[in-house]
Amino acid sequence: MKRQQPQWNTLLRELANKSLFPDALQVYLQMLRSGSAPNAFTFPFALKSCAALSLPFTGKQLHCHVLKTGCSPEPFLLTSLISMYCRLGSVESARQVFDENRHSSKLTVCYNALVSGYALNSRAKDAVLLFRQMREFGVAINGVTILGLVPVCGVPGSLELGMAVHGCCVKLGLDVETAVGNCLLTMYAKCGEIGCARKWFDEMPRKGLITWNAMINGYAQNGLANEVIQLYMQMEASGFRPDPVTLVGVLSSCANLGAHTFGKEVERRIEACGFGYNPFLSNALINMYARCGNLKKARDIFNGMPVKSVVSWTAIIGGYGMHGQGKTAVELFDDMIRSGIRPDGAAFVSVLSACSHAGLTDSGLNYFEVMQKQYGLQPGPEHYSCVVDLLGRAGRLYEAQKLIESMQVKPDGAVWGALLGACRIHRNLELAELAFERVIELEPTNIGYYVLLSNLYTDTGNKEGIINVRMMMRERKLRKDPGCSYVEFKGAFFTMSRMKREEEAKSWGCLTEFQKIRPSVVSFIIPILLHQRKGKLKEKPYGIDFRGFHEMRSCETSK
Protein backbone atom coordinates (compact mmCIF):
# COMPACT_ATOMS: atom_id res chain seq x y z
CA MET A 1 0.00 0.00 0.00
CA LYS A 2 1.39 3.35 -0.95
CA ARG A 3 1.40 5.97 1.77
CA GLN A 4 0.52 9.60 1.17
CA GLN A 5 2.98 12.27 2.24
CA PRO A 6 1.04 13.43 5.36
CA GLN A 7 0.86 9.83 6.56
CA TRP A 8 4.62 9.54 6.38
CA ASN A 9 4.93 12.68 8.46
CA THR A 10 2.49 11.40 11.07
CA LEU A 11 4.32 8.11 11.37
CA LEU A 12 7.67 9.84 11.66
CA ARG A 13 6.37 12.21 14.32
CA GLU A 14 4.86 9.43 16.40
CA LEU A 15 8.05 7.38 16.35
CA ALA A 16 10.24 10.34 17.26
CA ASN A 17 7.93 11.37 20.07
CA LYS A 18 8.14 7.84 21.47
CA SER A 19 11.94 8.12 21.32
CA LEU A 20 12.09 5.34 18.72
CA PHE A 21 14.72 7.27 16.81
CA PRO A 22 16.28 4.49 14.70
CA ASP A 23 12.80 3.56 13.46
CA ALA A 24 12.04 7.20 12.75
CA LEU A 25 15.12 7.50 10.56
CA GLN A 26 14.21 4.25 8.79
CA VAL A 27 10.80 5.71 8.03
CA TYR A 28 12.45 8.84 6.67
CA LEU A 29 14.57 6.75 4.31
CA GLN A 30 11.58 4.65 3.22
CA MET A 31 9.73 7.84 2.51
CA LEU A 32 12.51 9.11 0.24
CA ARG A 33 12.66 5.74 -1.55
CA SER A 34 8.92 5.73 -2.11
CA GLY A 35 9.25 9.03 -3.94
CA SER A 36 7.46 11.24 -1.43
CA ALA A 37 9.18 14.58 -0.94
CA PRO A 38 9.93 15.63 2.61
CA ASN A 39 8.58 19.01 3.69
CA ALA A 40 8.78 21.43 6.60
CA PHE A 41 6.74 19.03 8.73
CA THR A 42 9.10 16.15 8.05
CA PHE A 43 12.48 17.62 8.85
CA PRO A 44 12.13 18.61 12.52
CA PHE A 45 11.60 14.97 13.53
CA ALA A 46 14.29 13.56 11.28
CA LEU A 47 16.71 16.17 12.65
CA LYS A 48 15.73 15.40 16.21
CA SER A 49 16.32 11.67 15.64
CA CYS A 50 19.74 12.38 14.21
CA ALA A 51 20.68 14.47 17.22
CA ALA A 52 19.42 11.81 19.62
CA LEU A 53 21.45 9.10 17.90
CA SER A 54 24.58 11.26 17.64
CA LEU A 55 24.87 11.01 13.87
CA PRO A 56 26.70 14.15 12.80
CA PHE A 57 27.24 13.02 9.23
CA THR A 58 23.58 12.14 8.67
CA GLY A 59 22.64 15.41 10.31
CA LYS A 60 24.74 17.36 7.83
CA GLN A 61 23.15 15.40 4.98
CA LEU A 62 19.71 16.21 6.29
CA HIS A 63 20.62 19.88 6.32
CA CYS A 64 21.55 19.51 2.64
CA HIS A 65 18.18 17.87 1.95
CA VAL A 66 16.51 20.83 3.59
CA LEU A 67 18.37 23.28 1.35
CA LYS A 68 17.72 21.16 -1.77
CA THR A 69 13.99 20.90 -1.21
CA GLY A 70 13.88 24.67 -0.92
CA CYS A 71 11.87 24.61 2.28
CA SER A 72 11.38 28.14 3.46
CA PRO A 73 13.59 28.86 6.47
CA GLU A 74 10.73 29.24 8.87
CA PRO A 75 11.37 29.39 12.60
CA PHE A 76 10.29 25.81 13.31
CA LEU A 77 12.75 24.41 10.87
CA LEU A 78 15.55 26.77 11.86
CA THR A 79 15.08 25.88 15.51
CA SER A 80 15.31 22.16 14.72
CA LEU A 81 18.50 22.71 12.75
CA ILE A 82 20.08 24.86 15.46
CA SER A 83 19.14 22.40 18.14
CA MET A 84 20.46 19.44 16.17
CA TYR A 85 23.84 21.03 15.56
CA CYS A 86 24.11 22.01 19.22
CA ARG A 87 23.31 18.52 20.42
CA LEU A 88 25.92 17.12 18.07
CA GLY A 89 28.49 19.51 19.45
CA SER A 90 28.81 21.79 16.41
CA VAL A 91 27.76 25.06 17.98
CA GLU A 92 29.52 26.95 15.20
CA SER A 93 27.31 25.38 12.54
CA ALA A 94 24.30 26.20 14.69
CA ARG A 95 25.45 29.78 14.95
CA GLN A 96 25.87 29.91 11.19
CA VAL A 97 22.28 28.79 10.64
CA PHE A 98 21.19 31.39 13.15
CA ASP A 99 23.22 34.21 11.56
CA GLU A 100 22.32 33.35 7.96
CA ASN A 101 18.65 33.80 8.76
CA ARG A 102 18.80 37.04 10.65
CA HIS A 103 15.27 38.10 9.68
CA SER A 104 13.63 35.02 11.20
CA SER A 105 16.02 34.69 14.04
CA LYS A 106 14.49 37.67 15.77
CA LEU A 107 12.21 35.02 17.17
CA THR A 108 12.38 33.80 20.69
CA VAL A 109 12.44 30.10 19.77
CA CYS A 110 15.60 30.41 17.70
CA TYR A 111 17.34 32.35 20.45
CA ASN A 112 16.18 29.78 22.99
CA ALA A 113 17.62 26.92 20.97
CA LEU A 114 20.98 28.66 20.66
CA VAL A 115 21.13 29.79 24.29
CA SER A 116 20.51 26.26 25.53
CA GLY A 117 22.94 24.98 22.89
CA TYR A 118 25.73 27.16 24.24
CA ALA A 119 24.88 25.99 27.74
CA LEU A 120 24.91 22.37 26.61
CA ASN A 121 28.39 22.84 25.19
CA SER A 122 29.72 24.56 28.30
CA ARG A 123 29.94 27.92 26.56
CA ALA A 124 28.63 29.88 29.51
CA LYS A 125 29.95 33.23 28.29
CA ASP A 126 28.31 32.95 24.88
CA ALA A 127 25.04 31.84 26.42
CA VAL A 128 24.97 34.86 28.71
CA LEU A 129 26.03 37.18 25.88
CA LEU A 130 23.19 35.98 23.68
CA PHE A 131 20.77 36.31 26.55
CA ARG A 132 21.87 39.93 27.01
CA GLN A 133 21.43 40.49 23.30
CA MET A 134 17.87 39.24 23.55
CA ARG A 135 17.14 41.85 26.17
CA GLU A 136 18.85 44.62 24.17
CA PHE A 137 17.02 43.74 20.96
CA GLY A 138 13.74 43.43 22.75
CA VAL A 139 13.28 39.75 21.88
CA ALA A 140 10.67 38.26 24.18
CA ILE A 141 12.15 36.17 26.96
CA ASN A 142 10.05 33.32 28.22
CA GLY A 143 10.35 30.44 30.64
CA VAL A 144 12.10 28.21 28.14
CA THR A 145 14.84 30.83 27.65
CA ILE A 146 15.52 30.63 31.37
CA LEU A 147 15.47 26.83 31.38
CA GLY A 148 18.14 26.84 28.71
CA LEU A 149 20.26 29.49 30.35
CA VAL A 150 20.21 28.48 34.01
CA PRO A 151 22.33 25.31 33.70
CA VAL A 152 25.38 27.50 32.97
CA CYS A 153 25.04 28.93 36.47
CA GLY A 154 24.88 25.49 38.05
CA VAL A 155 28.57 25.11 38.85
CA PRO A 156 30.31 25.96 42.12
CA GLY A 157 31.37 29.60 42.12
CA SER A 158 28.74 30.90 39.74
CA LEU A 159 26.24 31.86 42.39
CA GLU A 160 26.39 35.53 41.50
CA LEU A 161 25.39 34.90 37.91
CA GLY A 162 22.67 32.54 39.03
CA MET A 163 21.25 35.10 41.39
CA ALA A 164 21.30 37.73 38.65
CA VAL A 165 19.32 35.39 36.42
CA HIS A 166 16.95 34.66 39.28
CA GLY A 167 16.46 38.41 39.72
CA CYS A 168 15.73 38.71 36.05
CA CYS A 169 13.09 35.98 36.34
CA VAL A 170 11.41 37.80 39.17
CA LYS A 171 11.36 41.03 37.15
CA LEU A 172 9.77 39.26 34.20
CA GLY A 173 7.38 37.33 36.42
CA LEU A 174 8.78 34.00 35.21
CA ASP A 175 9.78 32.68 38.61
CA VAL A 176 6.23 31.59 39.31
CA GLU A 177 6.41 29.00 36.54
CA THR A 178 7.04 25.68 38.23
CA ALA A 179 9.58 24.51 35.66
CA VAL A 180 11.60 27.72 36.04
CA GLY A 181 11.43 27.42 39.81
CA ASN A 182 12.66 23.83 39.67
CA CYS A 183 15.49 24.88 37.45
CA LEU A 184 16.57 27.65 39.82
CA LEU A 185 16.38 25.23 42.72
CA THR A 186 18.69 22.79 40.96
CA MET A 187 21.01 25.65 40.09
CA TYR A 188 21.40 26.62 43.77
CA ALA A 189 21.96 23.00 44.76
CA LYS A 190 24.61 22.52 42.08
CA CYS A 191 26.40 25.70 43.18
CA GLY A 192 26.67 24.01 46.56
CA GLU A 193 24.41 26.71 48.03
CA ILE A 194 22.06 24.24 49.61
CA GLY A 195 20.79 26.81 52.10
CA CYS A 196 19.66 29.09 49.25
CA ALA A 197 18.10 26.10 47.55
CA ARG A 198 16.08 25.23 50.63
CA LYS A 199 15.03 28.83 51.16
CA TRP A 200 13.80 29.01 47.59
CA PHE A 201 12.12 25.61 47.93
CA ASP A 202 10.19 26.84 50.95
CA GLU A 203 9.19 30.00 49.10
CA MET A 204 8.02 28.32 45.92
CA PRO A 205 4.30 28.82 45.54
CA ARG A 206 3.56 25.63 43.63
CA LYS A 207 5.58 22.53 44.35
CA GLY A 208 5.31 19.58 42.01
CA LEU A 209 6.86 16.14 42.14
CA ILE A 210 9.88 17.43 40.26
CA THR A 211 10.30 20.22 42.82
CA TRP A 212 10.50 17.69 45.64
CA ASN A 213 12.83 15.52 43.61
CA ALA A 214 15.12 18.44 42.84
CA MET A 215 15.37 19.33 46.53
CA ILE A 216 15.85 15.72 47.65
CA ASN A 217 18.52 15.07 45.05
CA GLY A 218 20.13 18.41 45.78
CA TYR A 219 20.58 17.34 49.38
CA ALA A 220 21.78 13.92 48.26
CA GLN A 221 24.43 15.40 45.96
CA ASN A 222 25.65 17.70 48.70
CA GLY A 223 26.04 14.73 51.04
CA LEU A 224 23.23 15.76 53.40
CA ALA A 225 21.78 12.31 53.77
CA ASN A 226 19.79 12.99 56.92
CA GLU A 227 18.04 15.91 55.27
CA VAL A 228 17.18 13.64 52.36
CA ILE A 229 15.43 11.14 54.59
CA GLN A 230 13.62 13.86 56.49
CA LEU A 231 12.44 15.60 53.37
CA TYR A 232 11.35 12.31 51.83
CA MET A 233 9.19 11.59 54.85
CA GLN A 234 7.80 15.11 54.66
CA MET A 235 7.06 14.59 51.01
CA GLU A 236 5.09 11.43 51.66
CA ALA A 237 3.27 13.17 54.46
CA SER A 238 2.23 15.95 52.05
CA GLY A 239 0.58 13.34 49.87
CA PHE A 240 3.11 13.15 47.04
CA ARG A 241 3.84 9.71 45.68
CA PRO A 242 7.53 9.21 44.95
CA ASP A 243 8.70 8.25 41.49
CA PRO A 244 11.94 6.46 40.56
CA VAL A 245 13.87 9.74 40.58
CA THR A 246 12.89 10.40 44.19
CA LEU A 247 13.85 6.94 45.33
CA VAL A 248 17.24 7.03 43.62
CA GLY A 249 18.18 10.02 45.78
CA VAL A 250 16.81 8.41 48.91
CA LEU A 251 18.67 5.16 48.27
CA SER A 252 21.96 6.91 47.67
CA SER A 253 21.56 8.58 51.05
CA CYS A 254 20.75 5.25 52.69
CA ALA A 255 23.96 3.96 51.17
CA ASN A 256 25.98 6.83 52.62
CA LEU A 257 24.48 6.35 56.06
CA GLY A 258 24.57 2.59 56.08
CA ALA A 259 20.84 2.74 56.70
CA HIS A 260 20.09 -0.85 55.86
CA THR A 261 16.62 -1.15 57.35
CA PHE A 262 15.38 2.05 55.80
CA GLY A 263 16.89 0.99 52.48
CA LYS A 264 15.00 -2.30 52.62
CA GLU A 265 11.83 -0.35 53.26
CA VAL A 266 12.53 1.69 50.13
CA GLU A 267 13.02 -1.52 48.16
CA ARG A 268 9.60 -2.76 49.24
CA ARG A 269 8.21 0.56 48.14
CA ILE A 270 9.86 0.17 44.75
CA GLU A 271 8.28 -3.23 44.28
CA ALA A 272 4.89 -2.03 45.46
CA CYS A 273 4.98 0.82 42.95
CA GLY A 274 6.05 -1.48 40.14
CA PHE A 275 9.33 0.37 39.54
CA GLY A 276 11.27 -2.87 39.78
CA TYR A 277 12.81 -2.82 36.33
CA ASN A 278 14.08 0.74 36.34
CA PRO A 279 17.84 0.40 35.78
CA PHE A 280 18.59 3.60 37.74
CA LEU A 281 16.85 2.11 40.75
CA SER A 282 18.53 -1.27 40.39
CA ASN A 283 21.92 0.43 40.35
CA ALA A 284 21.02 2.52 43.37
CA LEU A 285 19.86 -0.63 45.19
CA ILE A 286 23.08 -2.49 44.38
CA ASN A 287 25.04 0.45 45.71
CA MET A 288 22.94 0.71 48.85
CA TYR A 289 23.12 -3.01 49.72
CA ALA A 290 26.81 -3.18 48.89
CA ARG A 291 27.68 -0.23 51.08
CA CYS A 292 25.54 -1.53 53.91
CA GLY A 293 27.52 -4.75 53.78
CA ASN A 294 24.81 -6.98 52.33
CA LEU A 295 26.84 -8.21 49.40
CA LYS A 296 24.63 -11.20 48.76
CA LYS A 297 21.56 -9.07 48.19
CA ALA A 298 23.57 -6.64 46.05
CA ARG A 299 24.82 -9.53 43.95
CA ASP A 300 21.33 -11.00 43.56
CA ILE A 301 20.00 -7.72 42.20
CA PHE A 302 23.02 -7.34 39.96
CA ASN A 303 22.61 -10.89 38.60
CA GLY A 304 18.93 -10.27 37.99
CA MET A 305 19.47 -7.22 35.82
CA PRO A 306 18.74 -8.04 32.18
CA VAL A 307 20.97 -5.22 30.94
CA LYS A 308 23.94 -4.24 33.08
CA SER A 309 25.52 -0.88 32.41
CA VAL A 310 28.99 0.25 33.40
CA VAL A 311 27.34 1.87 36.42
CA SER A 312 25.89 -1.46 37.58
CA TRP A 313 29.27 -3.13 37.25
CA THR A 314 31.03 -0.28 39.03
CA ALA A 315 28.59 -0.47 41.93
CA ILE A 316 29.06 -4.20 42.50
CA ILE A 317 32.85 -4.07 41.98
CA GLY A 318 33.08 -1.19 44.44
CA GLY A 319 30.97 -3.15 46.93
CA TYR A 320 33.29 -6.16 46.92
CA GLY A 321 36.34 -3.92 47.01
CA MET A 322 35.04 -1.96 49.97
CA HIS A 323 34.59 -5.12 52.01
CA GLY A 324 38.02 -6.52 51.33
CA GLN A 325 37.00 -9.03 48.66
CA GLY A 326 39.45 -7.65 46.15
CA LYS A 327 39.84 -10.88 44.26
CA THR A 328 36.14 -11.09 43.46
CA ALA A 329 36.18 -7.43 42.50
CA VAL A 330 39.03 -7.97 40.07
CA GLU A 331 37.33 -11.03 38.57
CA LEU A 332 34.15 -9.05 38.07
CA PHE A 333 36.09 -6.26 36.42
CA ASP A 334 37.56 -8.73 33.94
CA ASP A 335 34.09 -10.23 33.37
CA MET A 336 32.81 -6.77 32.61
CA ILE A 337 35.43 -6.21 29.94
CA ARG A 338 34.76 -9.66 28.47
CA SER A 339 31.07 -8.84 28.28
CA GLY A 340 31.93 -5.91 26.04
CA ILE A 341 31.39 -3.03 28.45
CA ARG A 342 33.94 -0.28 28.13
CA PRO A 343 35.13 0.81 31.57
CA ASP A 344 35.16 4.52 32.32
CA GLY A 345 37.06 6.57 34.90
CA ALA A 346 34.73 5.65 37.75
CA ALA A 347 34.96 1.92 36.96
CA PHE A 348 38.74 2.15 37.23
CA VAL A 349 38.47 3.94 40.56
CA SER A 350 36.42 1.03 41.90
CA VAL A 351 38.85 -1.65 40.74
CA LEU A 352 41.94 0.31 41.81
CA SER A 353 40.58 0.87 45.28
CA ALA A 354 39.59 -2.81 45.50
CA CYS A 355 43.16 -3.75 44.65
CA SER A 356 44.63 -1.44 47.26
CA HIS A 357 42.31 -2.71 50.00
CA ALA A 358 43.12 -6.32 49.20
CA GLY A 359 46.85 -5.80 48.75
CA LEU A 360 46.75 -6.75 45.06
CA THR A 361 49.55 -4.35 44.21
CA ASP A 362 50.60 -5.77 40.85
CA SER A 363 47.06 -6.11 39.50
CA GLY A 364 46.34 -2.57 40.56
CA LEU A 365 49.41 -1.17 38.85
CA ASN A 366 48.52 -3.16 35.77
CA TYR A 367 45.00 -1.70 35.67
CA PHE A 368 46.44 1.77 36.08
CA GLU A 369 48.54 1.22 32.99
CA VAL A 370 45.72 -0.42 31.01
CA MET A 371 43.49 2.50 31.81
CA GLN A 372 45.85 4.95 30.15
CA LYS A 373 47.37 2.90 27.34
CA GLN A 374 44.45 0.74 26.26
CA TYR A 375 41.51 2.98 27.02
CA GLY A 376 43.15 6.36 26.64
CA LEU A 377 41.69 7.60 29.91
CA GLN A 378 43.48 10.47 31.58
CA PRO A 379 43.87 9.59 35.27
CA GLY A 380 42.45 12.16 37.66
CA PRO A 381 43.49 12.82 41.26
CA GLU A 382 41.00 10.14 42.38
CA HIS A 383 42.96 7.51 40.45
CA TYR A 384 46.30 8.74 41.71
CA SER A 385 45.15 8.60 45.30
CA CYS A 386 44.21 4.93 44.81
CA VAL A 387 47.58 4.11 43.28
CA VAL A 388 49.50 6.04 45.93
CA ASP A 389 47.54 4.06 48.51
CA LEU A 390 48.33 0.85 46.63
CA LEU A 391 52.07 1.52 46.52
CA GLY A 392 52.10 2.97 50.01
CA ARG A 393 50.45 0.00 51.66
CA ALA A 394 52.97 -2.24 49.93
CA GLY A 395 55.73 -0.18 51.52
CA ARG A 396 56.85 1.32 48.22
CA LEU A 397 56.72 4.82 49.68
CA TYR A 398 59.32 6.48 47.49
CA GLU A 399 57.73 5.14 44.32
CA ALA A 400 54.48 6.64 45.55
CA GLN A 401 56.21 9.96 46.12
CA LYS A 402 57.74 9.88 42.63
CA LEU A 403 54.33 9.10 41.16
CA ILE A 404 52.83 12.16 42.81
CA GLU A 405 55.65 14.32 41.53
CA SER A 406 55.08 13.05 38.00
CA MET A 407 51.37 13.86 37.99
CA GLN A 408 50.01 15.86 35.05
CA VAL A 409 47.06 17.12 37.10
CA LYS A 410 47.39 18.99 40.37
CA PRO A 411 47.36 16.53 43.28
CA ASP A 412 44.53 17.07 45.75
CA GLY A 413 44.47 16.48 49.48
CA ALA A 414 43.45 12.85 49.10
CA VAL A 415 46.62 12.08 47.10
CA TRP A 416 49.03 13.46 49.70
CA GLY A 417 46.74 12.11 52.42
CA ALA A 418 47.11 8.59 51.01
CA LEU A 419 50.89 8.96 51.20
CA LEU A 420 50.64 10.28 54.74
CA GLY A 421 48.49 7.30 55.73
CA ALA A 422 51.01 4.91 54.22
CA CYS A 423 53.84 6.65 56.04
CA ARG A 424 52.06 6.02 59.29
CA ILE A 425 51.70 2.32 58.55
CA HIS A 426 55.38 2.03 57.71
CA ARG A 427 56.55 4.58 60.29
CA ASN A 428 58.40 6.81 57.88
CA LEU A 429 58.56 10.09 59.72
CA GLU A 430 60.61 12.05 57.21
CA LEU A 431 58.29 11.45 54.29
CA ALA A 432 55.25 11.84 56.53
CA GLU A 433 56.32 15.35 57.44
CA LEU A 434 56.67 16.24 53.78
CA ALA A 435 53.27 14.75 52.90
CA PHE A 436 51.73 16.51 55.88
CA GLU A 437 53.12 19.86 54.76
CA ARG A 438 51.60 19.42 51.30
CA VAL A 439 48.26 18.11 52.47
CA ILE A 440 47.83 20.93 54.97
CA GLU A 441 48.38 23.50 52.23
CA LEU A 442 45.46 21.97 50.37
CA GLU A 443 43.14 21.13 53.25
CA PRO A 444 44.21 23.21 56.26
CA THR A 445 41.08 22.44 58.24
CA ASN A 446 40.92 18.68 57.76
CA ILE A 447 41.58 17.45 61.25
CA GLY A 448 42.09 13.84 60.17
CA TYR A 449 45.55 14.65 58.83
CA TYR A 450 46.70 16.32 62.05
CA VAL A 451 45.50 13.29 63.97
CA LEU A 452 47.30 10.96 61.58
CA LEU A 453 50.62 12.75 62.03
CA SER A 454 50.13 13.02 65.76
CA ASN A 455 49.51 9.27 65.94
CA LEU A 456 52.70 8.64 64.02
CA TYR A 457 54.62 10.78 66.53
CA THR A 458 53.01 8.76 69.28
CA ASP A 459 54.02 5.49 67.60
CA THR A 460 57.61 6.67 67.32
CA GLY A 461 57.71 8.23 70.77
CA ASN A 462 58.33 11.72 69.44
CA LYS A 463 56.94 13.93 72.18
CA GLU A 464 58.10 17.16 70.61
CA GLY A 465 56.22 16.29 67.45
CA ILE A 466 53.01 15.66 69.36
CA ILE A 467 53.26 19.03 71.03
CA ASN A 468 53.94 20.72 67.69
CA VAL A 469 50.84 19.23 66.11
CA ARG A 470 48.71 20.22 69.09
CA MET A 471 50.04 23.79 68.89
CA MET A 472 49.27 23.95 65.21
CA MET A 473 45.74 22.77 65.84
CA ARG A 474 45.29 25.31 68.59
CA GLU A 475 46.64 28.13 66.44
CA ARG A 476 44.19 27.25 63.70
CA LYS A 477 41.40 26.82 66.21
CA LEU A 478 40.79 23.24 65.18
CA ARG A 479 39.12 20.83 67.51
CA LYS A 480 38.70 17.19 66.90
CA ASP A 481 35.19 16.78 65.72
CA PRO A 482 33.37 14.14 67.65
CA GLY A 483 32.24 11.19 65.57
CA CYS A 484 28.68 11.08 64.46
CA SER A 485 26.26 8.24 65.03
CA TYR A 486 23.56 7.31 62.62
CA VAL A 487 20.81 5.34 64.15
CA GLU A 488 17.81 3.55 62.77
CA PHE A 489 15.00 2.66 65.05
CA LYS A 490 11.75 1.16 63.82
CA GLY A 491 12.14 2.90 60.51
CA ALA A 492 12.77 6.26 62.15
CA PHE A 493 16.07 7.90 61.73
CA PHE A 494 18.44 9.77 64.00
CA THR A 495 21.82 11.33 64.04
CA MET A 496 23.71 12.96 66.80
CA SER A 497 27.23 13.87 67.67
CA ARG A 498 28.65 12.07 70.61
CA MET A 499 29.28 15.24 72.55
CA LYS A 500 25.79 16.53 72.07
CA ARG A 501 24.47 13.16 73.12
CA GLU A 502 26.33 13.26 76.38
CA GLU A 503 25.12 16.75 77.14
CA GLU A 504 21.59 15.72 76.45
CA ALA A 505 22.03 12.60 78.48
CA LYS A 506 23.18 14.62 81.44
CA SER A 507 20.26 16.98 81.15
CA TRP A 508 17.97 14.00 81.17
CA GLY A 509 19.87 12.56 84.08
CA CYS A 510 19.42 9.12 82.67
CA LEU A 511 22.80 8.21 81.26
CA THR A 512 23.77 6.04 84.20
CA GLU A 513 20.39 4.48 84.19
CA PHE A 514 20.87 3.24 80.67
CA GLN A 515 24.48 2.33 81.14
CA LYS A 516 23.31 -0.23 83.59
CA ILE A 517 21.27 -1.84 80.87
CA ARG A 518 23.87 -2.05 78.14
CA PRO A 519 26.52 0.59 77.45
CA SER A 520 26.42 0.22 73.70
CA VAL A 521 22.71 0.86 73.71
CA VAL A 522 23.13 4.35 75.13
CA SER A 523 24.08 5.79 71.79
CA PHE A 524 20.82 4.52 70.37
CA ILE A 525 18.54 5.52 73.15
CA ILE A 526 19.44 9.14 73.66
CA PRO A 527 18.45 10.28 70.17
CA ILE A 528 15.23 8.37 70.51
CA LEU A 529 14.49 10.13 73.74
CA LEU A 530 15.08 13.42 72.03
CA HIS A 531 12.80 12.47 69.24
CA GLN A 532 10.09 11.58 71.67
CA ARG A 533 10.52 14.82 73.50
CA LYS A 534 10.21 16.84 70.31
CA GLY A 535 7.66 14.73 68.56
CA LYS A 536 4.25 13.45 69.16
CA LEU A 537 5.18 10.35 71.11
CA LYS A 538 4.28 11.32 74.62
CA GLU A 539 5.69 8.22 76.24
CA LYS A 540 7.94 8.58 79.23
CA PRO A 541 11.60 8.05 78.37
CA TYR A 542 11.80 4.93 80.45
CA GLY A 543 8.82 3.43 78.73
CA ILE A 544 10.77 2.57 75.58
CA ASP A 545 9.93 -0.76 74.12
CA PHE A 546 13.28 -2.49 74.22
CA ARG A 547 12.05 -5.36 72.11
CA GLY A 548 12.51 -3.09 69.12
CA PHE A 549 16.24 -2.89 69.52
CA HIS A 550 17.01 -5.87 67.39
CA GLU A 551 15.86 -3.76 64.49
CA MET A 552 18.57 -1.25 64.99
CA ARG A 553 21.83 -0.93 63.28
CA SER A 554 24.30 1.80 63.66
CA CYS A 555 27.50 2.82 62.10
CA GLU A 556 30.02 5.09 63.65
CA THR A 557 31.80 7.33 61.26
CA SER A 558 34.04 10.18 61.93
CA LYS A 559 34.24 13.19 59.73
Place this chain on the structure above:
DNA sequence: GTAGGGTTAG
Protein backbone atom coordinates in the same frame (compact mmCIF):
# COMPACT_ATOMS: atom_id res chain seq x y z
C1' DG B 1 0.36 17.96 12.35
C1' DT B 2 5.89 21.08 13.32
C1' DA B 3 10.64 23.79 17.47
C1' DG B 4 13.21 25.41 22.38
C1' DG B 5 13.02 23.16 28.56
C1' DG B 6 13.15 21.47 34.50
C1' DT B 7 14.51 16.26 38.54
C1' DT B 8 17.83 10.49 38.16
C1' DA B 9 22.48 5.96 39.69
C1' DG B 10 28.59 4.19 40.44
